[in-house]
Amino acid sequence: MSRTIRCTARVFLAAARRDFLITTRYADFVVGMLVWPILMPSLTVFAAKALAGPDGAGLSAFAERTGTTDYVGFVFAGMVLWMWLNMVLWSVGGELRAEQRRGTLESNWMTPAPRLAMLLGSGLNQMIVSVMPVFASLAVCSAAWGVRFAATPLVCLVFLVSTIAMFGMALAFASLVLFLKELNAAVFFLRGVFMVFCGLTSPLAVLPPWMRAVSRALPLTYSIDLVRRLSLAGASYADVSRDFWVLTAFAAGLMAAGCLAFLVVDRAVRRNGTLGQY
C-alpha cells in the first residue's frame, strides 16, 4: 500500500517537473503569461474610466448597482479571475491534447504509471504557473491605480477553493477535448460563456433575469463576487457565508466530475484504440 502511494507520488512529481521544464523552455510563452494579465485589465479600466466621465457623472449609477465607486478594483478583480480561468483552460485543459499532438500521450500511457497521477502532476505545475500572473496583475493594479486588495485568510481560502473548482473543470474539459479532438474552438466557446455570464466588468444586476439564472450556475461568478466583496468592500464571513459554501460545493463537485470524466475517457480510448489519433 505504502509502495503504491510512493510510486504514485513519484509519477505525480515527475509529471510536474517535466511540465515545468517545458513551460520555462519557451520564453515567449512566459512573457505572454505575465504580460496579458497586466495589459488586458489595465486597458479595460480605461473603458470604465471613460464611462465614469470626466466629472464622474456615470459613477453614481455604477455605485447604486455595485455598492462601490471603486470601478478600477471592480474591473480588475473580474478580469484577473477570468484570465486565470482562461489560462487554466488552455494549459490544463489542453494538456492531453498537446501530448496527443506531440505523440507522447500513447507512449506515456502504455507505462504502468497511474494516468491520473500524471495528469494531476502536470496540472500542479500549470496551476502554480497560472497563479503567478494573477498576483502580478493584482500587484500592478495596486501600484498603478492605488487599489488596495485586502489579503485576509478568508480571501486566501476563496482563492484555494476557486483553484480546486477551476482545476476540476479543466480536468473534465481536458477529457472532453480528447474526444472532440479540437481545442481552440472548445476553449473559445467555454471562456466566452464565462465572459458573458459571470459579470467580469459589470454588476450582475444589469443582466436580464434569464442570464442571471445562468450566471448563478457558474462557479466563476461566485469567485469574482466573493473576491470583490471580501477584498474590496471589506465584507465579513457572515456576509458571504452562503456564497462561500456554494463555491465550495462547486469545487468538490467539479473535482469529482473531472476525475470521473478522466477515468471514463481513459477506458473509452483504450477500448477504441484512438489514443494516438488526432
Next chain:
Amino acid sequence: MVNRFGADRFGGWLRRQFRVIGAIARKDLLIFLRYPANALMSVVEPIMWLAPAYFMGQGFSVDGRAIGFEGFAGTSDYFSFVMIGMFMSSYISTAFWGTGFSVQEDMTLGVLEPNWVTPASRVSLVIGRSVIMFLLTTLNSIGVLVVGAALFHVNLTGNVLAAVITMLPMLIALTGLGLGIAGMVLSVRRAGTAIDISNWVVTQLSGTTFPVSVLPRPLLAVALALPTTYGFDAVRSILLGTKTMLPVKVEIGIMLASTVGMCAAGYAVFKVFERRCRRQGLLGTH
C-alpha cells in the same frame, strides 16, 4: 514605339500580378470554407467579446444613456461607439494575423518554400492573401454587426458610404503594415505571442472601446502616433456624430499620408527580411 512596347510590358506584368493575387485569394477562400466551425466561431466569438462591453456600459448608464461617457465622446451611445470600434479593429487584427502571421502558418505547413521558389512575385503572394482576408473580414464584421444590432441596441445615424470611403485609406495602410509584419515574421519565427500582444495593444490604443482622450499622457502619445486612431475617430464622427480630436479633413489627410508611408515602409521591411532569409536559406526552417 518604345512607349507602346513599355506599356505592353507593364500591362503584361500587371496581369501576371493579378493572376497571382487571384490564385492565392482563391486558395485561401477554399481553405476558409473547409472549416465551417471556425467560420461560425469567427462570428460568435466577437459577440462574446462585445457582451461584457455592453453590460459594462449598462452598469454606468441611466435610462440606457451613458451620461458620463457623453462628457468624453460627445455621445451617450456607448455600445454603438464600441461596435464601430470592433468593426474597424477587425481589420487591424487581419493585418497582424491574417496577413503577417500567415507566413508562419505556411512555414509550419511546409508550403512556404515551394510557393516562394515559383517565379511569382512574393509581394503579390502576400497581397493576394491580404485581399481575401480583408474581404472575409468585411463579410464577417457585417455578420457581427447584424447579430450585435439584433441582440443589443446599435444606432448608426450617419452616412455609411462616407464612412466607408473614409476608411479606405486606413485599409490600404494596413495592407502595408501586414506586408511589413510578414517580413518580420519570416525572420523572427515563433512570433505568435508578439503578434498577439502587438495586435491587442494597437487595437486598444486606437480607441476600440474608449476615446483615447482618457489615456494618460505617455499612452496618449502612442495612440496619437497610430494612424488608425484618426481613422476610428473620423468614422465615428461621421456615423455617430462624436467629438473629433482634429477636424475630420485633417484626420483624413493624416490617413492618406500614412497610407503612402506605411505601404512604402511595409514593402521595404518585407524586402529586407525576405532577401535576408533567402540569402541564409531560412525559408524552409521553422
